[in-house]
Amino acid sequence: MKLAFIVDPVEGLDPGHDTSVALMEAAGLLGHQVWLTQMHHLTVIRGQAYALLYPVELVPVKLVDHKWLAVDDWYKLGLPEWSPLESMDVVWMRKDPPVTIAYLYATYILDLVNVQQTRVINTPKGLREANEKMYALQFASVMPETIVTQDKAIIHQFVDAQGAAILKPLNGKAGEGILYLETGDRNINSIIEISTRRGAEPVMIQSYLPAAIEGDKRIILLNGEPIGAINRIPSGKEFRGNMAVGGRVAEVEITSRDYEICSTLSAKLRSDGLYFVGIDVIGGYLTEINVTSPTGVREIDRLNNTHLGLQVIQWLENLLAKEN
Ligand SMILES: Nc1ncnc2c1ncn2[C@@H]1O[C@H](COP(=O)(O)OP(=O)(O)O)[C@@H](O)[C@H]1O
Ligand SMILES: [Mg+2]
Structure with a gap:
């Protein structure tokens, strides 16, 4: 397969933390070709979506003393070329939020990609449909x-x-x-x-929700099904559990209540083309549905000895094989 990733500048990505890197790395490990581009490179010419695509090769991270270790030169970019996005099998839209006007324009450009030829994940329509805070309101029965x-x-x-x-x-x-x-x-x-x-x-x-003290659970869903989870526990005097503000990650189970929440969402996620999603669950309640560039894969893999990236790319392989 040929996969393009629309991401933030690669030099700012953290190979031991960013799920985008985990996905790119897994694609490479399975023998697929990977390109990188950025949102501002998306261009429409005669009704076709183009991007400046940089071929990229990654050196996979290694687990050393329970931490992901990356070499200094963990990525190598080749010479970029302007190419139609339809020359790819899969385009991953993984630009970090916030969802700005420029982000919305990018989704309109991605609308031009012929879905018979190229899968865009998550779909541009789904990305517009699902404001990360408001989308959960459609599932009020499982929300606080x-x-x-x-x-x-x-x-x-x-x-x-x-x-x-x-x-x-x-x-x-x-x-x-x-x-x-x-x-x-x-x-x-x-x-x-x-x-x-x-x-x-x-x-x-x-x-x-007082249960937030015990943690904010991140569950990763692939095509509507939970594939892994981790807990993020607020540290010190902080009430927020986010990893970005120092939340400590810990192993966690996917409970029957979590499965119930996921099954409440799953048909809607699929019909909105939201194939790769991270939901937040606090005390058995759904608080947020992340669709733009959900993270957590590196932490889940590290704590559970899984390789979710491979699972996601293999799912894509099967999907494309069925279509062709
Ligand atoms: N209803 C809630 N009750 C208690 N704490 C909450 C609640 N909602 C969010 N939090 C805390 O705030 C953090 C961020 O909330 P969230 O809705 O996931 O927004 P985001 O992660 O996009 O900033 C969570 O990790 C959690 O610690
Ligand atoms: Mg959150």
């Missing part, structure tokens, strides 16, 4: 109590009723802008004004 509003009085009412709540900007990631609210906090009005830009933008407010 949640509102989305820019109305200060409604936020106050909700926080007073719940006692404590978590405020989330709708385009945040990695813990950014996540705030803890409680009745009586003297900063609460200011917090609401700053977060909603004085009532100009809605935010999400969710009831505070």
Whole structure:
């Protein structure tokens, strides 16, 4: 197979942490060819989507003392060429959030790729469909109590009723802008004004789940099925569990409740073309559905002795074999 990855600049990727690298590496290990490109290189000429594609070869990371170790020159780029994306079998859209206007434009360019010829994962339509915070609202039965509003009085009412709540900007990631609210906090009005830009933008407010202290579980779903999970436990005085803010990762089981949550989502994920997804589960409740560039594969593999990258690429091999 030929696979292209639309990613952030490769020099900024962390081979021992980034799932995009794990996927590229697995493709290489299975004998496939891999190219890299960036979102700003996507171009339309006569109705066809092109990208400046850099062939890339990776040196796989190794597990040493329970840590992924990469050599200094872990990637080698070849000479780039402008090529139609349809010359690829698979295009992975793995640009990190936030979802900006430029990101949305990129999805429109990806719409031009003929799906008979090239799989785009996740599909551009699915990426537009699923705001990472709001998409979960479609599965209210497995979500904690949640509102989305820019109305200060409604936020106050909700926080007073719940006692404590978590405020989330709708385009945040990695813990950014996540705030803890409680009745009586003297900063609460200011917090609401700053977060909603004085009532100009809605935010999400969710009831505070005390189980968050025990961890925020990341479950990776491939084609609607859970394939692995890890726990992220807040460290020190931090209430957020995100790895980016120092959350400690730990081994965790996929419970029957987790399977129930996944099966609630799975048909919708498939029909929206969201094939590779990371959901967050706190205390048995779905809090977020990550679709843009979900991470966790390196940590899951390290703690469970799995190789999820290979599993994902083999799934693609089978999918393409069935189609041809
Ligand atoms: N309802 C909640 N109750 C308690 N803690 C929460 C809740 N929602 C999120 N958190 C904490 O905030 C962190 C980030 O929240 P999340 O919704 O996953 O946003 P993102 O990861 O995109 O920043 C989580 O890892 C968790 O520690
Ligand atoms: Mg999260």
